[in-house]
Amino acid sequence: MSLRSWATPLVIGSFLVMAVTGVLIFFHLDSGLNKTLHEWAGLALLAGAVAHVTLNWRAFALYFRRPLARVLIGSGALVLALSFIPLPGSGRLTPGQVFAALGTARIETLADLTGQTPDAAIAALEQAGVTGARAETTVDALAQGDRGRQQAILAALFASRPAAASAAPAAGPAS
Numbered sequence: 103m104s105l106r107s108w109a110t111p112l113v114i115g116s117f118l119v120m121a122v123t124g125v126l127i128f129f130h131l132d133s134g135l136n137k138t139l140h141e142w143a144g145l146a147l148l149a150g151a152v153a154h155v156t157l158n159w160r161a162f163a164l165y166f167r168r169p170l171a172r173v174l175i176g177s178g179a180l181v182l183a184l185s186f187i188p189l190p191g192s193g194r195l196t197p198g199q200v201f202a203a204l205g206t207a208r209i210e211t212l213a214d215l216t217g218q219t220p221d222a223a224i225a226a227l228e229q230a231g232v233t234g235a236r237a238e239t240t241v242d243a244l245a246q247g248d249r250g251r252q253q254a255i256l257a258a259l260f261a262s263r264p265a266a267a268s269a270a271p272a273a274g275p276a277s
Contacts, residue, residue: 112150
C-alpha cells in the first residue's frame, strides 16, 4: 500500500472527525467519547498531514515563496508560540498545578485528603510496591523526579480511599 493511497483520505477522514467533535466540544455539547476521539483524530490528522506533505514536498515548498502564504504560516506559528504563555489572573487551575501541589504534599496530608489514616495510606503504598514512605515523606521525595512514579503513587493513595470517602458528597454551606 503506497503513501499516496492513504495520505489524503486519512487527512480528510480525520479532519471530518476533528471538525465535528471540535465544534461539539466548543459548544459544550460533547458526550461519550467525543473528547477522546477528538484527541486521537488529531494524531491521525498529523500522521496524514506529514505523509501528504512528504508526497507533495515540491508544491509545499513553493508556498514559502508567496508573501500571503508566509504571513499565514508565520501567523499560525506565532499564535502557537503565544498559546504557551500563561495568562495572569485567568483563574484557571491546570492539571499541572494540581499535580505539583500534590507532589509537595506529605503522605499524612494526602491520607487526610483521601479519608485514610497515615498508616493506612502507607500500607496502600507498600501494597503498590512503594517502599520507604513515612507520614512526613512527600510524594516528590518518593518519586525521585519520576513523573510516572509520582502518578502511580497518587493513584495508589486515591484508589485505596475508603468507600465512604469516595461516595461522600462535597460539604456545602450549613443552613
